[in-house]
Amino acid sequence: MGINSISYCKMDIKEYINKKQFVIDNYLKNYFSSPIKPGILYESMTYSLFAGGKRIRPILALSAYEVCGGNPEHILPQASAIELIHTYSLIHDDLPAMDNDDLRRGKPTNHKIFGEAVAILAGDALLTEAFKMMTECEIKKIKKSSLLKVIKELSSASGAHGMVGGQAQDIISEKSEPDKNTLEFIHTHKTAALIRASVRTGAILAGSKKSILNALTKYGECIGLAFQIIDDILNIEGSIEELGKSAGTDIEKGKMTYPALYGNEKAKQKSEELVSSGISALKIFSSEADPLREIALYLLKRRA
Amino acid sequence: MGINSISYCKMDIKEYINKKQFVIDNYLKNYFSSPIKPGILYESMTYSLFAGGKRIRPILALSAYEVCGGNPEHILPQASAIELIHTYSLIHDDLPAMDNDDLRRGKPTNHKIFGEAVAILAGDALLTEAFKMMTECEIKKIKKSSLLKVIKELSSASGAHGMVGGQAQDIISEKSEPDKNTLEFIHTHKTAALIRASVRTGAILAGSKKSILNALTKYGECIGLAFQIIDDILNIEGSIEELGKSAGTDIEKGKMTYPALYGNEKAKQKSEELVSSGISALKIFSSEADPLREIALYLLKRRA
Numbered sequence: 001m002g003i004n005s006i007s008y009c010k011m012d013i014k015e016y017i018n019k020k021q022f023v024i025d026n027y028l029k030n031y032f033s034s035p036i037k038p039g040i041l042y043e044s045m046t047y048s049l050f051a052g053g054k055r056i057r058p059i060l061a062l063s064a065y066e067v068c069g070g071n072p073e074h075i076l077p078q079a080s081a082i083e084l085i086h087t088y089s090l091i092h093d094d095l096p097a098m099d100n101d102d103l104r105r106g107k108p109t110n111h112k113i114f115g116e117a118v119a120i121l122a123g124d125a126l127l128t129e130a131f132k133m134m135t136e137c138e139i140k141k142i143k144k145s146s147l148l149k150v151i152k153e154l155s156s157a158s159g160a161h162g163m164v165g166g167q168a169q170d171i172i173s174e175k176s177e178p179d180k181n182t183l184e185f186i187h188t189h190k191t192a193a194l195i196r197a198s199v200r201t202g203a204i205l206a207g208s209k210k211s212i213l214n215a216l217t218k219y220g221e222c223i224g225l226a227f228q229i230i231d232d233i234l235n236i237e238g239s240i241e242e243l244g245k246s247a248g249t250d251i252e253k254g255k256m257t258y259p260a261l262y263g264n265e266k267a268k269q270k271s272e273e274l275v276s277s278g279i280s281a282l283k284i285f286s287s288e289a290d291p292l293r294e295i296a297l298y299l300l301k302r303r304a
Numbered sequence: 305m306g307i308n309s310i311s312y313c314k315m316d317i318k319e320y321i322n323k324k325q326f327v328i329d330n331y332l333k334n335y336f337s338s339p340i341k342p343g344i345l346y347e348s349m350t351y352s353l354f355a356g357g358k359r360i361r362p363i364l365a366l367s368a369y370e371v372c373g374g375n376p377e378h379i380l381p382q383a384s385a386i387e388l389i390h391t392y393s394l395i396h397d398d399l400p401a402m403d404n405d406d407l408r409r410g411k412p413t414n415h416k417i418f419g420e421a422v423a424i425l426a427g428d429a430l431l432t433e434a435f436k437m438m439t440e441c442e443i444k445k446i447k448k449s450s451l452l453k454v455i456k457e458l459s460s461a462s463g464a465h466g467m468v469g470g471q472a473q474d475i476i477s478e479k480s481e482p483d484k485n486t487l488e489f490i491h492t493h494k495t496a497a498l499i500r501a502s503v504r505t506g507a508i509l510a511g512s513k514k515s516i517l518n519a520l521t522k523y524g525e526c527i528g529l530a531f532q533i534i535d536d537i538l539n540i541e542g543s544i545e546e547l548g549k550s551a552g553t554d555i556e557k558g559k560m561t562y563p564a565l566y567g568n569e570k571a572k573q574k575s576e577e578l579v580s581s582g583i584s585a586l587k588i589f590s591s592e593a594d595p596l597r598e599i600a601l602y603l604l605k606r607r608a
Binding site: 036038040041088098115117120121123124127128129132134135145147149151156158159160165169185 | 340341342344345346349392396399401402419420421422424425427428429431432433435436438439448449451452453455456459460462463464465468469471472473475476489
């Protein structure tokens, strides 16, 4: 039986995801309900933040916290802050000096609407605001030491030793002969680091013991890597309508990707293996981890 | 007697500043002693971080902490983190899409050496690393709640409601008819917010009572505003050799500055008044605040 036909506990994962998306969107809308001066900065920040993101990273944080027995509503600031980091990274990645993309989530990219200067500043502002958001906490149950650990975790995962390092390597490796080590570096840093940290955020805030944190870390690592490989496959096989952004751009730019190095079929196989390993890492949990298992399968089947 | 001839307690402020600079530089060098991958990102980050910055903001944090009775060595991570924020802001401000400057501190700007993509990423990485650095604390004396307050303080001051907001307004106001309210918004946000927050960082970490925090806040606000006005005057009156960057660029770009709106003489007068008010705000302190008083006078006399 292939991994694509596995299903856990007959839960409706789409409904689960939709509900979580709704809660996160609500938190973000409320947080950004008062306009910021100057208006163009506010418009630019909220344009990309509310452009239809799937909120996968915050959902992973909420679900991991839930698996550890917590009420996900208690960590909405920390989970939602991850979406600010993700959104800033997309705005900066799309800039002419970087990937020079015109389309994102079916809409013109940020700099196409607001100009490069404002797009750079909107990214800067979202990244900075993320760390302010992380300090928000009304619930005494969450320890201040855990909040500091999460700030350290997410700054590590998204900075030079994580996402930014991966993006820099990605940019400078364009049109280079693909090699296994560089590709692995790009994948683990550019995408997997923040996804892994999202899952760990939930576990850290729940004050989970080491064995649980380790299992969730392994899960996050596997689905993070799978996520990037699937993204690269979709860039080749997807259509502009499905993706909401131009397809085939990786080949055009000579990006170092898993399909470019190993071919599409082997890439698909690898992504399935990773999702399978991610689910295996959850074997210490009972049905409470079904949402995380289902999310892993959902990511494998995604078309955008 | 003009404010320029005032001197407190015969202390050698240059020696005081040099000693503090040395300690901060040492902390930063040690923090960034292990190379980051990819090498070009590491080079780009450290190129701007060690380009001869005066470390005024971290020094203000250390001095404010000292005034409150603390040992400044205990808050080096939080003070130095402010320099990462300041450095990132300079790299991004200099970009072609922003102020398009070729020279900074007597050297080519970051993007001139490393290209726009790497410069953007180096700025992103420094900003992100700042928040990681702020979580570093080995001293039990500093409360975790104070660390969280400082993270909130510095993210507020440097984000959309602070520095980034000011920079956005500055960019979109170029070549507009100068007006008092917009100019005040730019000054209080672009520069004063982070300087004010630097002083407050020291006070917050020392757990100082409200009256002390208020006095230091007022001091920070006044010298922050004075700092920007002096910067704008120097842009007109300074030479490329003194400034380490091109002079006269504000007029060229049609920047909304204090001298542009009120003329050089009135701008100088305003900066002296602000420094005087800043020093007055310190009247609740005895000689322990002399370094802060002397720093205010030093900023007034600076030529770069």
